Amino acid sequence: MEKNQVMRKLPKVAELLNQPEISLLCEKKGRNRVTDAIRESIDIVRQNLVKELKKSDYIETDAKDLMRQIMSYTMEKLSSSPYTLRPIINATGVVLHTNLGRAPLPQTALDRILKIAGSYSNLEYDIKKGGRGERYDHVRVLLCQITGAEDVLVVNNNAAAVLLCLSAIASGKEVIISRGQLVEIGGSFRVPDVMAQSGARLVEVGTTNKTYLRDYENAINEDTGMLLKVHTSNFKVIGFTSNVNNTELSSLGKKYKIPVMEDLGSGILVDLTPYGFPYEPTVSDSLKAGMDLVTFSGDKLLGGPQAGIIVGKRELISRIKSHPLTRAVRVDKMTLAALEAVLLFYKDGYWDEIPTIHMLTRSLQILEEQARLLHKGLTDIIGDKGQVKIIDDISETGGGSFPGHEMPTKAVTMEINEISAQKISERLREVPIPVIGRIKKDKFLLDVRTMTDEDIMKTIEMVGKLI
Numbered sequence: 001m002e003k004n005q006v007m008r009k010l011p012k013v014a015e016l017l018n019q020p021e022i023s024l025l026c027e028k029k030g031r032n033r034v035t036d037a038i039r040e041s042i043d044i045v046r047q048n049l050v051k052e053l054k055k056s057d058y059i060e061t062d063a064k065d066l067m068r069q070i071m072s073y074t075m076e077k078l079s080s081s082p083y084t085l086r087p088i089i090n091a092t093g094v095v096l097h098t099n100l101g102r103a104p105l106p107q108t109a110l111d112r113i114l115k116i117a118g119s120y121s122n123l124e125y126d127i128k129k130g131g132r133g134e135r136y137d138h139v140r141v142l143l144c145q146i147t148g149a150e151d152v153l154v155v156n157n158n159a160a161a162v163l164l165c166l167s168a169i170a171s172g173k174e175v176i177i178s179r180g181q182l183v184e185i186g187g188s189f190r191v192p193d194v195m196a197q198s199g200a201r202l203v204e205v206g207t208t209n210k211t212y213l214r215d216y217e218n219a220i221n222e223d224t225g226m227l228l229k230v231h232t233s234n235f236k237v238i239g240f241t242s243n244v245n246n247t248e249l250s251s252l253g254k255k256y257k258i259p260v261m262e263d264l265g266s267g268i269l270v271d272l273t274p275y276g277f278p279y280e281p282t283v284s285d286s287l288k289a290g291m292d293l294v295t296f297s298g299d300k301l302l303g304g305p306q307a308g309i310i311v312g313k314r315e316l317i318s319r320i321k322s323h324p325l326t327r328a329v330r331v332d333k334m335t336l337a338a339l340e341a342v343l344l345f346y347k348d349g350y351w352d353e354i355p356t357i358h359m360l361t362r363s364l365q366i367l368e369e370q371a372r373l374l375h376k377g378l379t380d381i382i383g384d385k386g387q388v389k390i391i392d393d394i395s396e397t398g399g400g401s402f403p404g405h406e407m408p409t410k411a412v413t414m415e416i417n418e419i420s421a422q423k424i425s426e427r428l429r430e431v432p433i434p435v436i437g438r439i440k441k442d443k444f445l446l447d448v449r450t451m452t453d454e455d456i457m458k459t460i461e462m463v464g465k466l467i
Helices: 003-008 013-017 020-029 031-055 063-079 107-117 137-147 158-170 191-198 213-219 246-256 283-288 314-321 333-348 355-360 364-385 421-428 453-464
Strands: 094-096 151-155 174-178 201-205 224-230 260-265 293-297 308-312 386-398 407-416 438-440 443-447
Touching (some): 013 031, 013 063, 158 224, 158 293, 158 308, 174 213, 191 201, 283 293, 283 308, 364 386, 364 407, 364 453
Parallel strands (some): 094 386, 174 201
Antiparallel strands (some): 386 407, 438 443
């Protein structure tokens, strides 16, 4: 059958919709979804035919065969989940993997989201007074207790927190910042751009590698609205460097009665140096050093939901709350429910039960046990069709946190006869629960640091679908 004849044999969408089994599916799945699946299936069959016709001008097929192929693809598509946002298994070893959703939430936070989102709540209702309340009250006391701040405001992400603070405190005025801190914070959002959007005027001082207190002081004038420090949490400048510490900068601000703000970016609430991490200033450290405002993320090292958290002086927080932009970037009830649950772990001293912190601080002994469990399961599945090994490797924190810090880890390499590492990676992205690993030295690798026991069992099951 020649090309034109073949293509004319493809059935029409309306013809397929009239098939008895398809009519039944329309009742169960919805006509629109079924119609979309049929159209996609016809396209797949058409593309397959085009590939075959490129190899030969004549192929053997008929209308019934084409109908069967389309029906098969249609049924397959309708049996899969209609959702595009899906859970996956992170076997990359990158704990705060931005592409994979950053910090996973503890079960307590998930339970709170379900309970609050599934019913009415006192989001902005004061139960004791029987009148209007404030949504930020649900996390204010906790954050003040944990950080030592006078007041708190939570918005939808840290970029919004920085933009809101600059807009409310320094719009139309000059903001002095070290040239070495004009960072890009991800997604091509840069501090100078955020500052311009806020209406503040950027004043750079010092050089990329060295900035002194006198550089800030020499730039202060009657138009100065803020001294800004941006913590370079996503890169390091080493060697011939000099920076102004928080105590010095806050003292300078007090001397001239100018607010001093620090954007910590991937803010952390606890000191992880006992676990071998380099020192990273905690939110409490910044406030104790005299910072008037501190901003940081909720879904990075804190281990909570996506949020931008602003802590600091009560008078400044009050001004920020009254700014019109606050309404545009406010958080919803689900974020607050999750954040409150996570903060309670910190308040009660059980922060190591937060998945992010737990993954970062796991011992090599525990990782070895996990790797052995995964190794045994994969070996049983693959048998003589490949090879499985436990290796020493390096994990990363990710999320623009602890740049350059390497965490020793245990990983499992998996080889399957006549299937390349790239093909294994591709096929494991196509299974019902996608498994995302990494490729190193032409081997597919699964890092157990970011895997739970449940992830390991599911991974073994998913690999079984490849054999």
